[in-house]
Amino acid sequence: MSETSGAGILPCQSLEALIASEAIAADRPFDPDQVQPASLDLRLGVRAWRVRASFLPRPGRTVADRLADVMMHEIDLSAGAVLERGCVYIAELQERLALPKGVSARANPKSSTGRVDVFVRLLTDHQPAFDDVADGYRGPAFVEIAPQTFPVLVRAGTRLNQLRLKRGDPPRLATLSVGVDLESEAVAGFRARRHAGVVDMDRVGGHDPRDFWEPLTPRRGELLLDPGEFYILASREAVEIPVLQAAEMTPIDPSVGEFRVHYAGFFDPGFGAAEAGATGSRGVLEVRSHETPFLLEHGQTVARLVFEPLTERPSRLYGEGGSHYQRQGLKLSKHFRPWS
The missing domain is CATH 2.70.40.10 (Deoxyuridine triphosphatase (dUTPase))
Structure with missing residues (x-):
């Protein structure tokens, strides 16, 4: 069996087709390993902002509109910057979306981000919910970053979260x-x-x-x-x-x-x-x-x-070609040397 019918999560070859058609676009070329078997890593852009409060853009308003209400100062990520624990930041992402009708998305922190206790949530225009991207959304994407335990050094191109695209409303199996x-x-x-x-x-x-x-x-x-x-x-x-x-x-x-x-x-x-x-x-x-x-x-x-x-079998599977977390037991994030 190579395919499933109806609604489902889009596999890597479908994500690559969306990139080729510029339904997913960016100002700089995509990284060779950015597309995972059923998800896409998202990259920080050059600009971030320290904000005094988390927020959601209500319907009819953009993230940029709402950002103006809570922004404290702008941060240049081109050379890297330390984000302090206990503070909230909004960063632009390099990727922008022009999703086809019938395709929506959901975001989640990457495993390595969660394992160092960095709280990350996706923001898109007119969307009154974190991490959910509306069917057929066209526009920019931003990420809220809130380090909880450790201060973190990030820069333009750092990947903190990932996007999973889906067609229709997939059933829970x-x-x-x-x-x-x-x-x-x-x-x-x-x-x-x-x-x-x-x-x-x-x-x-x-x-x-x-x-x-x-x-x-x-x-x-x-x-x-x-x-x-x-x-x-x-x-x-x-x-x-x-x-x-x-x-x-x-x-x-x-x-x-x-x-x-x-x-x-x-x-x-x-x-x-x-x-x-x-x-x-x-x-x-x-x-x-x-x-x-x-x-x-x-x-x-x-x-x-x-x-x-999935809508069809992915052309590659998790862990093929190497992975930090395949065959894992108890394991810290990839940022740390093995415990000994």
């Missing part, structure tokens, strides 16, 4: 509960250190993890989440995404626990799949407790994976 692993490793997780240094978001393997993270060895399969702290944990279950599907990990609802899991939620087709050279990679969980301490137990459900069909 399945929902998989994801539990947390607090037993299988000598180090079962990491807690972010407060007052650590700057993370360069384009520097792969260039940071000593011990300067930024504290290893955790839970007792009796339990971990007490402290309010306001940020944790990296792993799923108990191996995750496998079929080649004709994509998945999104959704934040947990309050009925299961007062914490948020997984700021970066896209899984491309082939993640953890034998056909892509892997056998069930673990999902890495980015966890932040809310107002109260919460005692997490081994195997406890912390998130859910929602699967949707």
Whole structure:
């Protein structure tokens, strides 16, 4: 079976066709590895703005209109700039959209962005919701950036989020509960250190993890989440995404626990799949407790994976040609050297 019928997520060859037709365009050439099996990495532009508050453009207003109300000062990203934790920024993206009728999109932070606790959300004109791009949207795109734990160094071309395009309204094929692993490793997780240094978001393997993270060895399969702290944990279950599907990990609802899991939620087709050279990679969980301490137990459900069909089989799968996160267990973001 090579195709699915009707609505679905667009695979990489469809994204490349949209780029060729300039339905997705940019002022500079696209990077060779920018198109993923079922998503497109988005690149920061030259300009960003420190703002005093997050916002949404209501229908009939543009992001630029609304930006004028909350802007504090402009930042030039051409040579790089440090974005401080606890502050909110808006940056223009290099990509602009002219989507065909019947095609909409949804954005999510990249895995490496979520794993350093940078809160990222897409903004488009006239859209009163973060991360959703309306059917047939034509216009620019912006990203809200709010570092929560570490200050980060970014520059024009840095990729913090990604876009998934879809035709119609794809059905949910399945929902998989994801539990947390607090037993299988000598180090079962990491807690972010407060007052650590700057993370360069384009520097792969260039940071000593011990300067930024504290290893955790839970007792009796339990971990007490402290309010306001940020944790990296792993799923108990191996995750496998079929080649004709994509998945999104959704934040947990309050009925299961007062914490948020997984700021970066896209899984491309082939993640953890034998056909892509892997056998069930673990999902890495980015966890932040809310107002109260919460005692997490081994195997406890912390998130859910929602699967949707692709319109056709992608011409390449996740992990083919190399990946930082295929076959992963508990793993920090690509910015850090392996823990030893």
